[in-house]
Amino acid sequence: xxxxxxxxxxxxxxxxxxxxxxxxxxxxxxxxxxxxxxxxxxxxxxxxxxxxxxxxxxxxxxxxxxxxxxxxxxxxxxxxxxxxxxxxxxxxxxxxxxxxxxxxxxxxxxxxxxxxxxxxxxxxxxxxxxxxxxxxxxxxxxxxxxxxxxxxxxxxxxxxxxxxxxxxxxxxxxxxxxxxxxxxxxxxxxxxxxxxxxxxxxxxxxxxxxxxxxxxxxxxxxxxxxxxxxxxxxxxxxxxxxxxxxxxxxxxxxxxxxxxxxxxxxxxxxxxxxxxxxxxxxxxxxxxxxxxxxxxxxxxxxxxxxxxxxxxxxxxxxxxxxxxxxxxxxxxxxxxxxxxxxxxxxxxxxxxxxxxxxxxxxxxxxxxxxxxxxxxxxxxxxxxxxxxxxxxxxxxxxxxxxxxxxxxxxxxxxxxxxxxxxxxxxxxxxxxxxxxxxxxxxxxxxxxxxxxxxxxxxxxxxxxxxxxxxxxxxxxxxxxxxxxxxxxxx
Amino acid sequence: xxxxxxxxxxxxxxxxxxxxxxxxxxxxxxxxxxxxxxxxxxxxxxxxxxxxxxxxxxxxxxxxxxxxxxxxxxxxxxxxxxxxxxxxxxxxxxxxxxxxxxxxxxxxxxxxxxxxxxxxxxxxxxxxxxxxxxxxxxxxxxxxxxxxxxxxxxxxxxxxxxxxxxxxxxxxxxxxxxxxxxxxxxxxxxxxxxxxxxxxxxxxxxxxxxxxxxxxxxxxxxxxxxxxxxxxxxxxxxxxxxxxxxxxxxxxxxxxxxxxxxxxxxxxxxxxxxxxxxxxxxxxxxxxxxxxxxxxxxxxxxxxxxxxxxxxxxxxxxxxxxxxxxxxxxxxxxxxxxxxxxxxxxxxxxxxxxxxxxxxxxxxxxxxxxxxxxxxxxxxxxxxxxxxxxxxxxxxxxxxxxxxxxxxxxxxxxxxxxxxxxxxxxxxxxxxxxxxxxxxxxxxxxxxxxxxxxxxxxxxxxxxxxxxxxxxxxxxxxxxxxxxxxxxxx
Numbered sequence: 018x019x020x021x022x023x024x025x026x027x028x029x030x031x032x033x034x035x036x037x038x039x040x041x042x043x044x045x046x047x048x049x050x051x052x053x054x055x056x057x058x059x060x061x062x063x064x065x066x067x068x069x070x071x072x073x074x075x076x077x078x079x080x081x082x083x084x085x086x087x088x089x090x091x092x093x094x095x096x097x098x099x100x101x102x103x104x105x106x107x108x109x110x111x112x113x114x115x116x117x118x119x120x121x122x123x124x125x126x127x128x129x130x131x132x133x134x135x136x137x138x139x140x141x142x143x144x145x146x147x148x149x150x151x152x153x154x155x156x157x158x159x160x161x162x163x164x165x166x167x168x169x170x171x172x173x174x175x176x177x178x179x180x181x182x183x184x185x186x187x188x189x190x191x192x193x194x195x196x197x198x199x200x201x202x203x204x205x206x207x208x209x210x211x212x213x214x215x216x217x218x219x220x221x222x223x224x225x226x227x228x229x230x231x232x233x234x235x236x237x238x239x240x241x242x243x244x245x246x247x248x249x250x251x252x253x254x255x256x257x258x259x260x261x262x263x264x265x266x267x268x269x270x271x272x273x274x275x276x277x278x279x280x281x282x283x284x285x286x287x288x289x290x291x292x293x294x295x296x297x298x299x300x301x302x303x304x305x306x307x308x309x310x311x312x313x314x315x316x317x318x319x320x321x322x323x324x325x326x327x328x329x330x331x332x333x334x335x336x337x338x339x340x341x342x343x344x345x346x347x348x349x350x351x352x353x354x355x356x357x358x359x360x361x362x363x364x365x366x367x368x369x370x371x372x373x374x375x376x377x378x379x380x381x382x383x384x385x386x387x388x389x390x391x392x393x394x395x396x397x398x399x400x401x402x403x404x405x406x407x408x409x410x411x412x413x414x415x416x417x418x419x420x421x422x423x424x425x426x427x428x429x430x431x432x433x434x435x436x437x438x439x440x441x442x443x444x445x446x447x448x449x450x451x452x453x454x455x456x457x458x459x460x461x462x463x464x465x466x467x468x469x470x471x472x473x474x475x476x477x478x479x480x481x482x483x484x485x486x487x488x489x490x491x492x493x494x495x496x497x498x499x500x501x502x503x504x505x506x507x
Numbered sequence: 508x509x510x511x512x513x514x515x516x517x518x519x520x521x522x523x524x525x526x527x528x529x530x531x532x533x534x535x536x537x538x539x540x541x542x543x544x545x546x547x548x549x550x551x552x553x554x555x556x557x558x559x560x561x562x563x564x565x566x567x568x569x570x571x572x573x574x575x576x577x578x579x580x581x582x583x584x585x586x587x588x589x590x591x592x593x594x595x596x597x598x599x600x601x602x603x604x605x606x607x608x609x610x611x612x613x614x615x616x617x618x619x620x621x622x623x624x625x626x627x628x629x630x631x632x633x634x635x636x637x638x639x640x641x642x643x644x645x646x647x648x649x650x651x652x653x654x655x656x657x658x659x660x661x662x663x664x665x666x667x668x669x670x671x672x673x674x675x676x677x678x679x680x681x682x683x684x685x686x687x688x689x690x691x692x693x694x695x696x697x698x699x700x701x702x703x704x705x706x707x708x709x710x711x712x713x714x715x716x717x718x719x720x721x722x723x724x725x726x727x728x729x730x731x732x733x734x735x736x737x738x739x740x741x742x743x744x745x746x747x748x749x750x751x752x753x754x755x756x757x758x759x760x761x762x763x764x765x766x767x768x769x770x771x772x773x774x775x776x777x778x779x780x781x782x783x784x785x786x787x788x789x790x791x792x793x794x795x796x797x798x799x800x801x802x803x804x805x806x807x808x809x810x811x812x813x814x815x816x817x818x819x820x821x822x823x824x825x826x827x828x829x830x831x832x833x834x835x836x837x838x839x840x841x842x843x844x845x846x847x848x849x850x851x852x853x854x855x856x857x858x859x860x861x862x863x864x865x866x867x868x869x870x871x872x873x874x875x876x877x878x879x880x881x882x883x884x885x886x887x888x889x890x891x892x893x894x895x896x897x898x899x900x901x902x903x904x905x906x907x908x909x910x911x912x913x914x915x916x917x918x919x920x921x922x923x924x925x926x927x928x929x930x931x932x933x934x935x936x937x938x939x940x941x942x943x944x945x946x947x948x949x950x951x952x953x954x955x956x957x958x959x960x961x962x963x964x965x966x967x968x969x970x971x972x973x974x975x976x977x978x979x980x981x982x983x984x985x986x987x988x989x990x991x992x993x994x995x996x997x
Contacts, residue, residue, distance in 0.1 A: 042932045045936055046936075049936055071828060071829045071830065074829045075824070075825060075829055078821070078824060078829070078834075079821055082936065082937075083817065083820065083821075083824075083834040083836060083867065084836035084838065085836065085838075086834070087833060088829050088830070088832075088833065090829070090830035095585070095586050095587050096585050096586045096587070097585050097587045119829075121829060121830055187788050187791075190792070190795060298677050301677075302680070305680060327573065330573065331569055331573075334565070334568060334573075335565060335569070338561060339561045339564045339565055339568070339578050339580070339609075339611060340561070340578070340611055342578075343577060343578065344568075344573040344576075346573060346574035346575070348575075351842055351843050352841055352842045352843070353841050353842070353843045377573065377574070442532045446535055446539055446572060447572075
């Protein structure tokens with residue numbers, strides 16, 4: 018694969034001088050088009066040590082307008098990063114629509130280096146690369162233009178450069194022990210990279226390998242790839258049909274997991290009181306252990322309006338130290354959230370190790386309300402199941418215990434509760450016009466929920482269906498499930 | 508001061524039961540009013556260990572709607588927090604307008620505890636408390652409703668509670684060694700707190716001391732303070748006159764620091780080239796040392812359009828490792844930024860130790876463009892000088908080297924450059940209609956800049972005035988100043 022970048026490409030100074038101004042103008046024009054567009058640019062600059070990743074970046078920064086452009090590079094993770102899933106640090110810096118980010122290290126760096134120095138096995142690397150492919154596919158689908166450049170030089174060229182730099186007193190610092198360690202492992206590095214690039218060169222985000230021996234050739238070629246990608250994307254977004262946003266009202270099956278629930282299940286008040294106290298004590302004890310065991314807990318609550326999500330959440334939070342948990346009530350996204358992939362808002366506030374986040378509604382809005390009301394296009398909610406599964410897998414992998422509750426309710430019981438809310442002063446705020454409107458789409462929501470449960474109930478993040486007509490029954494079932502989850506996870 | 512909270516206040520169960528539903532309804536109403544308002548609520552719950560801060564918080568969470576409410580408590584700082592100024596962790600979680608945050612630890616915790624355990628001296632404590640007063644004054648002026656509750660119990664009551672909890676197997680964990688350590692120092696703690704509360708009980712953010720011996724009395728009294736504060740603020744924002752936003756066009760003095768600059772200063776190309784190379788090498792070396800010395804660098808650039816801010820920034824960034832610096836071009840705020848105090852956007856992206864941020868325009872927009880164009884009300888930009896000085900003092904105190912550059916330009920030279928930009932394809936993007944409009948207000952901008960320089964050039968964050976008509980002269984002067992700043996700071 019890298020042979021194609023060891024063929025002696027180079028560019029004369031005169032040619033460079035002739036081509037550079039035009040390229041620069043075109044780059045600026047493309048950047049302006051980006052600034053007015055509905056996509057963002059993420060440019061990954063990978064490559065062999067010494068190939069000039071930083072040098073090329075500096076050149077690009079000179080050609081482009083620094084406004085709306087951020088350069089990122091990561092060293093060892095900070096403790097805030099270590100306490101969250103692998104991809105968190107990258108989600109943190111995702112540029113909003115119309116802006117660009119240059120990544121000098123990326124989600125490729127750690128897996129590749131880990132493999133080269135044999136800290137991780139081949140299977141582990143492949144697993145991570147599979148995640149990377151999923152992650153990138155999601156980014157692209159959500160409107161990120163992902164350009165991946167690989168700057169290549171041969172082993173002998175690398176040695177030549179390191180030696181030359183070391184001979185120069187002003188540049189000596191650029192060559193570190195680490196660099197020579199990499200040089201020794203050049204062949205292994207090349208092999209691992211070849212494998213990684215092959216696996217992740219996808220239709221939506223291919224790798225572009227650039228021969229980096231001649232600086233002029235490298236700069237112009239790499240910049241042209243960026244330019245072409247930008248121009249193509251601008252053109253596409255101009256001509257592409259806008260995805261249609263229309264409500265989707267699926268019909269529920271006569272027999273489905275929700276209808277099969279026995280909504281007559283009940284619990285007596287005195288049994289409830291005893292159980293509640295015991296379970297709350299247990300939850301208090303268990304959540305205090307999360308930190309020591311380096312785990313955290315995410316609980317998501319979904320269900321029809323008035324199903325009792327808030328009440329169940331309160332019974333849980335009563336049991337916990339207020340410093341350990343956070344309740345996230347998912348409302349309309351802010352403009353910063355709207356300008357990024359829809360999972361961004363959940364990533365940005367992920368609990369760190371030892372903490373609990375309870376979501377009153379969650380990322381499942383994508384396949385429930387956004388689907389039914391037509392806030393998301395069909396292709397958006399259709400691919401969301403896989404994206405959500407990948408997301409939750411990453412959470413689980415990093416040590417987060419994930420449980421999702423669907424609180425079911427009969428239509429009659431909902432009506433009763435709506436009326437009750439309207440009659441109780443401190444409950445009135447809970448009921449809005451929208452609740453009545455949503456009620457009219459009962460069947461569509463039920464069918465959407467069934468599909469959601471079917472497609473996203475996984476071993477590492479199962480859905481727990483809760484019979485919700487009797488609040489006491491529902492709350493105890495939820496608390497018991499949380500205890501179970503904590504006991505098996507800790 | 509605390510004697511008033513040791514008088515035996517208590518509430519009968521029957522009274523509590525009677526009053527609670529009304530209070531709850533009123534609290535929810537007030538919270539709904541907050542949700543539709545243009546202010547945010549920050550509720551600090553301080554007090555003696557064992558007084559029930561968490562317990563009261565849980566009660567409040569039950570009464571209120573969890574949506575739009577976040578609870579925060581900090582332990583030891585994370586390394587990301589340690590690598591930034593003291594107030595950074597609090598800025599990070601400032602709620603946007605219409606939302607609320609409950610702080611179970613706050614900017615009081617570390618200073619008070621540090622003093623109780625004699626890790627810090629009295630002078631240090633007082634200095635921090637002065638900063639706290641400034642900080643809170645700014646928050647309130649920027650639309651934060653700051654409510655500060657102090658839950659108090661006596662020394663004997665504290666001992667009684669700890670002993671009672673320890674006797675209960677389910678609650679034993681609540682009493683830590685730390686708690687007993689605090690108990691031993693109760694008298695010192697009381698003394699330090701009394702001092703701290705006295706100093707920080709200001710007109711705009713007074714402390715409310717609540718006797719916390721009787722739980723029912725504590726809960727109802729504390730919640731009523733929150734309620735009253737909310738209701739008063741809602742009423743105020745209803746009746747208060749909107750601050751007038753009108754352009755302010757000050758006249759420049761005939762003799763001022765900007766006019767006194769010798770804009771004829773020049774540098775020959777060959778001198779420039781030699782100096783540039785030397786300075787850039789030096790800057791490269793020095794910025795690489797920032798991390799080891801636990802320092803960071805902030806450079807802010809202001810000046811008329813086309814003064815050469817971007818060009819100067821590029822000469823600096825060329826010298827640095829692209830992984831170390833970030834260029835922040837200050838554009839219109841996002842809605843998340845608009846919903847918070849105006850310095851928030853700068854706090855959120857503060858460089859961590861070892862890093863450099865270059866601001867192409869900065870927080871000084873408040874007293875320049877926002878003043879001249881009328882984007883800020885008169886009282887807003889008038890108090891901004893003091894707020895900015897406090898901000899920069901906090902930066903400097905935490906080890907950030909701060910330098911601010913005003914690049915001066917003659918009106919003729921600006922015109923020349925505007926025309927040049929229009930004639931050069933890859934420079935055209937730099938010139939907009941707005942630039943021509945701003946040019947018409949030349950005098951007002953100059954006068955605003957002079958006032959800004961006079962009021963915000965401090966020892967720890969000086970303004971450096973740069974003669975900008977000759978780009979070579981300007982760039983060398985800026986690079987030399989950066990070298991000087993780094994050499995004296997490292």
